[in-house]
Amino acid sequence: MFLRLVSRNTLRHKLRTALTLLGLLVAILAFGLLSTVVDAWYAGAEGASSTRLITRSSISLVFPLPITYRERLRQIDGVSTVTTSNWFGGVYVTPKNFFPQFAVDGETYFSLYPEFILDDAQYKAFMRDRKGAVVGRKLADRYGWQIGDTVPLRGTIYAGNWEFVVRGIYDGREAKTDTNQFIFHWQYLNETVKRLLPRRADTVGIYILGIDAPDRAAEISELVDAQFRNSLAETLTETEKSFQLGFVAMTEAIVVAIRIVSYLVIFIIMAVMANTMAMSARERLPEYATLKALGFQPWRVGGLVFGESVFMAMVGGALGIALTFPVAEVFGQAMGSLFPIFHVSIGTVLLQIACSVFVGLVAGVVPAVRAGNVRIADGLRAVA
Amino acid sequence: MSAAEPRTPVVEIRGLAKSYQRGGQSVAVLSGLDLDIFPGDFLALMGPSGSGKSTLLNLIAGIDKPDSGTLRVNGVDITRLSQSALAEWRAHHVGFIFQFYNLMPVLTALENVELPLLLADLGRRERRERAELTLSMVGLADRSSHYPSELSGGQQQRVAIARAIVTDPTLLVADEPTGDLDRVSAGEILHLMERLNTELGKTIIMVTHDQRAAEAAHSIVQLEKGAIGLGAGDGR
Ligand SMILES: Nc1ncnc2c1ncn2[C@@H]1O[C@H](COP(=O)(O)OP(=O)(O)OP(=O)(O)O)[C@@H](O)[C@H]1O
Ligand SMILES: [Mg+2]
Numbered sequence: 177m178f179l180r181l182v183s184r185n186t187l188r189h190k191l192r193t194a195l196t197l198l199g200l201l202v203a204i205l206a207f208g209l210l211s212t213v214v215d216a217w218y219a220g221a222e223g224a225s226s227t228r229l230i231t232r233s234s235i236s237l238v239f240p241l242p243i244t245y246r247e248r249l250r251q252i253d254g255v256s257t258v259t260t261s262n263w264f265g266g267v268y269v270t271p272k273n274f275f276p277q278f279a280v281d282g283e284t285y286f287s288l289y290p291e292f293i294l295d296d297a298q299y300k301a302f303m304r305d306r307k308g309a310v311v312g313r314k315l316a317d318r319y320g321w322q323i324g325d326t327v328p329l330r331g332t333i334y335a336g337n338w339e340f341v342v343r344g345i346y347d348g349r350e351a352k353t354d355t356n357q358f359i360f361h362w363q364y365l366n367e368t369v370k371r372l373l374p375r376r377a378d379t380v381g382i383y384i385l386g387i388d389a390p391d392r393a394a395e396i397s398e399l400v401d402a403q404f405r406n407s408l409a410e411t412l413t414e415t416e417k418s419f420q421l422g423f424v425a426m427t428e429a430i431v432v433a434i435r436i437v438s439y440l441v442i443f444i445i446m447a448v449m450a451n452t453m454a455m456s457a458r459e460r461l462p463e464y465a466t467l468k469a470l471g472f473q474p475w476r477v478g479g480l481v482f483g484e485s486v487f488m489a490m491v492g493g494a495l496g497i498a499l500t501f502p503v504a505e506v507f508g509q510a511m512g513s514l515f516p517i518f519h520v521s522i523g524t525v526l527l528q529i530a531c532s533v534f535v536g537l538v539a540g541v542v543p544a545v546r547a548g549n550v551r552i553a554d555g556l557r558a559v560a
Numbered sequence: 561m562s563a564a565e566p567r568t569p570v571v572e573i574r575g576l577a578k579s580y581q582r583g584g585q586s587v588a589v590l591s592g593l594d595l596d597i598f599p600g601d602f603l604a605l606m607g608p609s610g611s612g613k614s615t616l617l618n619l620i621a622g623i624d625k626p627d628s629g630t631l632r633v634n635g636v637d638i639t640r641l642s643q644s645a646l647a648e649w650r651a652h653h654v655g656f657i658f659q660f661y662n663l664m665p666v667l668t669a670l671e672n673v674e675l676p677l678l679l680a681d682l683g684r685r686e687r688r689e690r691a692e693l694t695l696s697m698v699g700l701a702d703r704s705s706h707y708p709s710e711l712s713g714g715q716q717q718r719v720a721i722a723r724a725i726v727t728d729p730t731l732l733v734a735d736e737p738t739g740d741l742d743r744v745s746a747g748e749i750l751h752l753m754e755r756l757n758t759e760l761g762k763t764i765i766m767v768t769h770d771q772r773a774a775e776a777a778h779s780i781v782q783l784e785k786g787a788i789g790l791g792a793g794d795g796r
Binding site for chain 1 (some may be wrong): 618643644652662
């Protein structure tokens with residue numbers, strides 16, 4: 177009966193309840209999306225492997241390393257595989273079509289990235305074609321590329337018009353695997369660079385080292401950097417994860433801003449809802465006074481208001497959470513390769529639930545206390 | 561109960577005083593009031609507006625506290641009870657009838673009647689049965705699933721009366737129960753209250769301005785500036 181009072185009171189002002197639920201829904205949805213954006217920001221680091229180290233120039237990522245380091249890296253104790261990667265930064269048709277392009281050592285690259293699943297025949301075709309490229313499934317789907325298609329890229333770092341032929345399309349082994357990459361032969365890049373810009377030839381952006389013992393990562397990194405200390409290009413070696421996090425750190429301020437905004441949204445809906453609850457409770461003071469006259473204790477009367485607040489917040493929150501999934505799906509697609517991985521995490525949903533409950537509790541507390549403590553004679557007088 | 565027996569009052573009021581603060585000034589509404597109410601009484605509290613009728617009724621019903629004096633109901637001085645004990649006392653001993661019915665608009669007639677039983681130690685089915693029985697006593701068995709907004713004023717007041725008696729309280733208190741009703745409905749309500757008094761022996765204290773209502777009662781207490789004026793009764 178008490179629950180019936182709560183639920184029927186909730187539905188008393190249909191429009192007011194609907195608007196409050198809508199506000200809650202939007203707030204919880206926005207919170208979920210923003211939180212997912214933050215997750216997506218860190219997704220690269222999440223997908224990082226603990227058996228890969230990244231070696232780059234200690235001065236800055238924009239300074240390349242000589243290709244001659246490869247042999248010396250191979251000799252270092254604990255390093256099992258060495259491969260290279262070079263940021264290309266080309267433009268496909270228009271600069272809006274952003275996706276990462278890497279010139280790699282085809283012989284070794286895929287063995288270090290077992291999460292990229294590539295058909296053996298396609299891999300062989302890629303290795304046979306100097307201008308061959310392997311693209312991620314998501315990327316291929318986005319532009320409708322098929323095996324055998326020619327993809328032109330306009331170089332920005334490496335001037336000129338480049339042409340590649342799609343020889344393979346890789347899938348991700350896990351949902352968090354990035355299938356937005358465009359991968360082609362470093363050999364092809366280097367040949368051209370040699371002709372046009374001999375000074376920049378025979379260099380790579382980074383080395384990626386495969387190690388067998390993740391727990392030795394720090395020690396091996398130290399060994400690598402010691403090897404090249406006092407040489408022309410000193411190195412900085414770290415795990416793939418901290419390498420990725422380094423990128424995130426550059427944009428940390430944005431992440432912080434997003435976090436603040438998402439909690440502001442919750443705060444605002446809390447204020448709105450507290451106001452709604454206060455309004456409803458004030459209108460019903462005569463009823464609460466009547467209940468108290470009948471002998472209901474203040475906590476029971478307050479519980480009615482409190483229950484209504486929490487009930488409403490839970491319903492609005494549940495709707496918001498339910499909507500987060502489809503909206504995130506659409507949002508992720510619209511964002512394209514800016515956020516290669518855009519998934520609503522369990523952590524986000526838990527936070528959404530916590531926020532809903534919190535909003536309900538906080539919004540209900542003051543009106544509940546007020547309703548519970550209404551002076552009966554005064555409350556009854558309000559009827560007349 | 562026989563008229564020859566010396567009766568002990570169910571309500572025993574001694575030196576009751578109550579004042580309100582208004583504009584920094586204390587205004588006495590009741591001062592040193594004495595009054596006895598006997599079991600089975602049907603008492604009409606009358607007097608000009610502002611004379612303190614509602615104030616007195618609220619004190620008797622335990623929804624307000626006096627400044628001084630004692631107020632015993634069945635020997636219990638309710639002025640000494642804590643707020644929480646007083647709430648429990650009201651649940652068991654007082655049935656309220658208000659001028660504006662004060663039903664819960666989101667509950668049906670039957671649910672409204674059942675509401676006070678939530679505080680009694682009863683099972684679900686027993687509550688339902690008692691509420692149904694009480695609602696039929698006020699002649700509204702066929703309206704049990706109606707909401708207050710679907711009932712006339714007179715019907716709403718009858719539901720409110722059913723709610724007041726469903727717990728079988730010691731006292732029924734009514735503040736202008738016919739104040740919002742037309743003559744016919746008011747007559748029905750008064751008739752119902754008379755029956756509760758004569759047939760069920762309920763002790764009723766009713767504030768009213770209505771002469772007809774006063775006639776239904778057995779005794780009249782006139783309140784004049786916070787003191788008892790002349791009392792009139794039918795000699796019961
Ligand atoms: N909460 C309050 N604060 C201040 N003054 C009050 C309060 N309640 C009642 N009063 C005053 O006390 C006096 C008695 O009020 P009460 O309601 O008991 O009168 P009443 O006899 O019931 O009048 P009416 O016939 O108009 O209902 C009035 O002057 C009223 O203004
Ligand atoms: Mg009054």
